[in-house]
Amino acid sequence: MLVPAVVLIVAGLLTMVSMVEPIAARLRVPTSVAFALLGIGIGVVSLVLQHYYAFDPNGVVQLIVNPPVASSVFIFVFLPILVFQSAVNIDVRQIAEDAGPVLVLSVVAVIVATFFIGGVVHWISGFSLMACLLLGAVVATTDPVAVIGIFRDIGAPSRLGRILEGEALFNDAAAITLFVLFLGYVLEPQPVNIGGTVTTFFLLGGGGAVFGYLVGRVVCVLTALVSDRPMAQVSLLLAAPYLAFIFAEHMLHVSGVVAVVSVGITFNLFGPAYASPVGWGQFHAIAEQLDYWATSLVFVLASVLIPKLLAGATWTDLGLLMVLVLAALVARAVILFVALPLMSRFGLSTAIGGRYGVVILWGGLRGALTLALALSITENPDVSLEVKRFIAVLATGFVLFTVLIQGTTLHILMRLVGLDRLSPLDEALRLQVLSVAQFNVQDQLAKSASLYELPEMQISGAMAEARERVEDFAGFDREHRISLGLVTLARQERELILEQFRERTISFSIVSDMLANSARLIDRARTGGEHGYAEAARKSLGLTTRLKLAHGIHRRLGVDTYFSRLLSDRFEIILASRIVLMQLTPFIHATIEPVLGTEVARRAQELLTERLEAIQRALDGLNLQFPEYSQALKRSFVLRTALRREELEYESLFEQSIIGPELHRDLKLRIAAQREKIDRRPPLDLGLDTCELVKRFPLFSSFNDEQVEEMRSLMTPVFALPGEMLIRKGDRGDAAYFISSGAVEVRAGFRQIRLGTGDVFGELALLTNEPRTADVFSIAYCSLLRLDARTFNSFIASHPDVGAHIESVAKKRLKENKVAAPQAAG
Known part of the structure; x- marks a missing residue:
């Protein structure tokens, strides 16, 4: 039953x-x-x-x-999905802008509140310090369900909502960790080991974070393995928070909540690149439904316990509750109005402002987690009845106060401090958007009015007024308007990347990096305006740390596979980025110009043009070095697009019942087989076969096979990236370099000499036994032949013709350097 x-x-x-x-x-x-x-x-x-x-x-x-609602139901059933859903949906990069306030409120504020509340209540009530500190840990954490739900209902400003959402998400871990520590002291009274307690606190949190990240990455990889089965992907994604929570808590003995937060953030950052678009969409839909059920049920079931937990409360308890409320508010106020301003003054945190601080002070709502922790104490047979009643009554009363008093008056407080209104910039933008929208639908409005025989119907008074006040927007600071336009442009770029990924034009191997680049553009445009946007665009074309590391491994250990794959990724990213950016010009004219004005649109177009030119230069460099691979990659892009169009055609025919399910299934299998073949990117051949490089070099064109083989044994192939320093001025000469393909720049004082295919450099130091006289940088992708110093002289002696040519080049360059030296000194 x-x-x-x-x-x-x-x-x-x-x-x-x-x-x-x-x-x-x-x-x-x-x-x-x-x-x-x-x-x-x-x-x-x-x-x-x-x-x-x-x-x-x-x-x-x-x-x-009398429903059988135990604390374990809240902690093991509801808590993982609530925390996980919040972490997956939170805008990590926007939260990062307010990382200082969020971390202070979610960690420092919890610790301060726990100790301040515990100390004050201990002083007033006479209960043991450890019992009062345990009470402080129970009530120190704000509840994400209560905070996010109420702030969504009252329409709080986005930044205010983000700060409190970030606090509510991350402070659960700190509070539960403190709860476990102080519960141990209550159950087994012992001298407090401050150093051990602090170490345990950070080990629990750090271990949970690392374990959660590992679980998230493993599940991402497993999700990619079942990319053609959306429901299997959804099952893996939804199982992850429960696996991480239970394994972390019961096997590794680290913080399960931190592990779930870490899993959620990992999915937030990497999930779209690993899951298929259909699977990711279904995951969000199902997770939101589960979150809705958990959110509503956890609040109702937790509140069902309130009358039971408050049974037997006295007027003395009411007095202690008032002390508890006051202590909690004072502790929170110290953080908001003392600690954060000091951190902001020293550049350690962003400022939050007085109005935001007042609302955050009053918005620290408690809810289901506080009640669950209190309930777990009442269920513990080793805790004394007196301590059970003390914590249950005060924690429950505190939850009631925050939800029924603070929660119902937050909108009044926001109205009093003026946070219920749009900023002047947003208000002007709103009028601009209304006007543009009305203008765009005017033709449709006229047609509809004519259809219903209402020719006299005109634009509404509100719309007409908005149109008249559009010029207000132009009065705002140019920098703010351009920043807003570039953020909008970067967001559209992200949407186009996702659309291309859904269309299967962009492959799985590069979408994560492209999304990270677009996120960096959004962040830098928001915080640094056009300068930040341009800087992020340059960085997106720069050589990544992974590529430099792989190049170093290739150079020192001769391992080419990883370096070749990353270079292939870079090639494909540059080509895909060019396709995406070319689609942004219509968006600028259709959306940014009408809403934000001609000046903003013109500057956005200028920056976009600069990016396209930089991308074309980077693409030209790769095309010159790898022409055959470039053509193969471009063909794959065209074939992917054609295959997607073919797939959509089959879907349309099936929906129209022109083809049956059997034929439709057969055609889908054919598309899948072709797509697998097209997506199988050929390996990028770095072209470092020494014999081939020797044969391509003009100096050695007359060599026979035996001489080519001799040269192969003497020389080492080297692949150089653009901007790489190959020789440093003042260093001891240890090798000469022959350029098989590519270009380098020799920088001697104020002189700059460019050398290309067929040239040699670095030989001067070997002939004169003097230190290097110039810096040499690669200015393109280069295939070089490196001749070690100890074999250089024997090489010159055994090949007099080549040696004579090298010596003549060296003497000419030495003469040029001597002439340039006085000019540089002057």
């Missing part, structure tokens, strides 16, 4: 919470508050029924009036 009763209870609760939302909207009550009131009502009714009626302990009615 237990299973049907539990199903009945859950179904009934889901029915009730579905009705709560529209009622709360009509009454203008935050949804979280309405859920709390529903739970309290159910709890009161349950207590009354239990008091006046006796039910069969094993019957359905007994389960309804």
Whole structure:
């Protein structure tokens, strides 16, 4: 009978919470508050029924009036999915802008609140310090369900919402870690080891973060392996938070909450690149539904416990509750109005402003997690009854105060401090958008009016007024408007990348890097305007740390595979970026120019043109070095596009019932086989076969096979990246270099000499036994032949013709350097 009763209870609760939302909207009550009131009502009714009626302990009615809700249900069923969903959906890069306030509120504030509340309550109540510190840890964490839900309902400014959402997401880990530490001291009184406690605190959190990241990356790889099965991908993604939480808590004994947060952020950053577009979309849809159920049920079920936990409360408890509320607010105020301003003054944190600080102070709502921790204490047989009642009553009363008092008055406070209104810039932008939208739909409006025989229908007064006030937007600072335009442009670039990925034009191997580059563009445009945007664009074309590392491994160990793959990725990224950027010009004219003005559109187009020119230069360099590979890669892009169009054609024919399911399945299998073949990128041959390089060099063109083989044994092939320093002025000469393909620049003082295919450099130091007289940089991708110093002289002696040519070149360059030296000195 237990299973049907539990199903009945859950179904009934889901029915009730579905009705709560529209009622709360009509009454203008935050949804979280309405859920709390529903739970309290159910709890009161349950207590009354239990008091006046006796039910069969094993019957359905007994389960309804006294649902078996234990702390483990909240912690193991609801907490992982709630934390995970918040971490997956949070804008990590925007949160990073306020990393200082978020980390202070989620870690430092929790620690300060725990100790300040514990100390004050200990001083007033007379309970043991460890019991009071345990109470402080229970009530120190804000609740993501309460905070996010209420701030969404009252329409809080985005930055304010992000700060409190980040705090609510990350502070659970700190509070639960402190809770575990102080519970141990309550259960087994012992001298406090401060050093050990601090070490344990950071080990629990750090271990959870590392383990969560590893779980996230492993699940990402597994998701890619089942890329053609969306439901399998969804199953893996949804299983990950529970696997991470339980393994972290019970096997590794690190913070499970931190592990879940780490898994969620890992999916947030890397998930779109590993999961298929269909799988990622279905995952978000299912996760949002589970989050909705968990959010509503956890609040209702936690609130059901409130009457039970408050049973036997006295007026003394009410006095202690007021002390607890005051202590919590004072501790939070110290962080907001003392610690954060000091950090901001020293450049360690962004400033949050007085109005934001007031709302954040009052917005520290507590909820289900606090009640779950309090309930876990009441369920622990090793905790004394006096401590159980003390923590249960005060923690429950504190949750009631924050939700029913602070939660219902937040919108009033926001109105008083002026945070319920748009900023002047957003207000002007709103008018501009309204005007543009009205202009764009004017023709459709006229047609609809004519269809319904309403020729006199005109633009509404509000729209006309908005149109008249459009010029207000032009009065705002040029830098702000350009920054807004570039952020918009970068966001559209990200959408185009995802669209190309969905269309299968951009391959799985490069989409993650391209999305990271677009995210960097958004961040830098938001914080640094056009300068930041241009800097991020240059960085996106620069050589990555991974590529430089792989090049170093290739140079020192002769391992080419990894370097070749990353160079192939760079080739494909540059080609795909060019395709994406070429689609942004229409967007500038169609969206940015009407909304943000001609000046902003012109500057955005100029920066876009600069990016396209830089990309073309980078692409030309690769084309020159790898012409055959370039053509093969371009053909694959065309074939991917054609294959996607063919696939859409089959889908259309199937939807129109022109072809049946059997033929449709056969055609899909054909498309999949062709796509697998096209997506199999050929390896990039670096072209470092020594014999081939020797034969391509003009000096050695007359060599026979034996001489070529001799040269092959003497020389080492070297592949140089653009901008790489090959020779440093003042160093001891250890080799000469022959350029098989590419170009280098010799920098001697103010003189710059460019050398290309067929030239030799670095030989001067070997002939004169003097230090290097110039710096040499590669200015393109170069294939070089390196001749070591100890074999150089024997080489010259055994090949007099080549030696004579090299000596003549060296003498000419030495003469030029002597002439240039006085000019440089002068």
